[in-house]
Amino acid sequence: MPRTHKTLPRLYVEPPLADGAEIALDKDQTNHLVNVLRRTPGDNCVVFNGRDGAFLAEIVQVAKKLVSLRLIERTTEQTPANDLWFGFAPIKRLDYEIQKATEMGAGMIQPVITRHVQNARINPDKLKAHAIEAAQQCEVLSVPDIAPETSFEKLVTGWTDSHGDRILVFCDEAAASASPVETLTRLKGKRLGLLIGPEGGFSEEERERLLGLDFVVPISLGPRILRADTATVAALALIQAVVGDW
Incomplete structure (x- = not known):
């Protein structure tokens, strides 16, 4: 796949992904993004779910145990599932x-x-x-x-x-x-x-x-x-x- 936004954190999420959607990260992902990587509102990351491709996302809210992301645009189309x-x-x-x-x-x-x-x-x-x-x-x-x-x-x-x-x-x-x-x-x-x-x-x-x-x-x-x-x-x-x- 193209190495789009390769310097940004990448996160696997479960919800469906689409332009403009907002999703919430779970507690472990929130801790990693906020406390380990020190990301704050306005920072970007890349999210994917194995079904809808990869999306550039922006952190819109940071609470004690919750981070909300807004999906900006799809950066990479979903690759076919591997058969091996x-x-x-x-x-x-x-x-x-x-x-x-x-x-x-x-x-x-x-x-x-x-x-x-x-x-x-x-x-x-x-x-x-x-x-x-x-x-x-x-x-x-x-x-x-x-x-x-x-x-x-x-x-x-x-x-x-x-x-x-x-x-x-x-x-x-x-x-x-x-x-x-x-x-x-x-x-x-x-x-x-x-x-x-x-x-x-x-x-x-x-x-x-x-x-x-x-x-x-x-x-x-x-x-x-x-x-x-x-x-x-x-x-x-x-x-x-x-x-x-x-």
């Missing part, structure tokens, strides 16, 4: 993976509980907050949906029913080192999903299960074993560069 599905086995530092997946264009993010998962305690509200934070910082307009956590077995058993003809790419750390570019190139034009395992890796049973499914395509990420969060960025970059929107 991203599934991951939760690690201890969830914020990094969610933020990077948002920045890299995932449209749907879903925690997948595998055998060696490190963090089975998932708070969906925190995941959404991490995605919104990344969208605000990186001028993303299409905030990814956060799907409920699911088990590995439920995911692969119900994949076709839930995802139709979408191909599931998984990073196979046990595969021989090879460039994934040729494999991904063959998937051009297809709907894709990416599954990243835990830092302990998929179990051998899980790996064999994936390799036996006709909708799964394994790729190698090279000769080195990567941390799960590093593999997330590497794999998403490859997909977007070879068959995505880069």
Whole structure:
């Protein structure tokens, strides 16, 4: 998207947006804008809701726990929703993976509980907050949906029913080192999903299960074993560069 008003604070809001409308910020946003950023009436910011594009807004009222904004004009049209599905086995530092997946264009993010998962305690509200934070910082307009956590077995058993003809790419750390570019190139034009395992890796049973499914395509990420969060960025970059929107 164009980097319009890039120096202004950007805020994700829920209400519909239109020229001339007035909206109220919630308590946390008010605190951030007034007490952290020291904004006052007459100052500007940019707001977006993931549906109506981005709007230049002016602060018209500052109360103790409430800021009112008046929307001046739409500065950026809404971008289409991203189609890429991203599934991951939760690690201890969830914020990094969610933020990077948002920045890299995932449209749907879903925690997948595998055998060696490190963090089975998932708070969906925190995941959404991490995605919104990344969208605000990186001028993303299409905030990814956060799907409920699911088990590995439920995911692969119900994949076709839930995802139709979408191909599931998984990073196979046990595969021989090879460039994934040729494999991904063959998937051009297809709907894709990416599954990243835990830092302990998929179990051998899980790996064999994936390799036996006709909708799964394994790729190698090279000769080195990567941390799960590093593999997330590497794999998403490859997909977007070879068959995505880069």
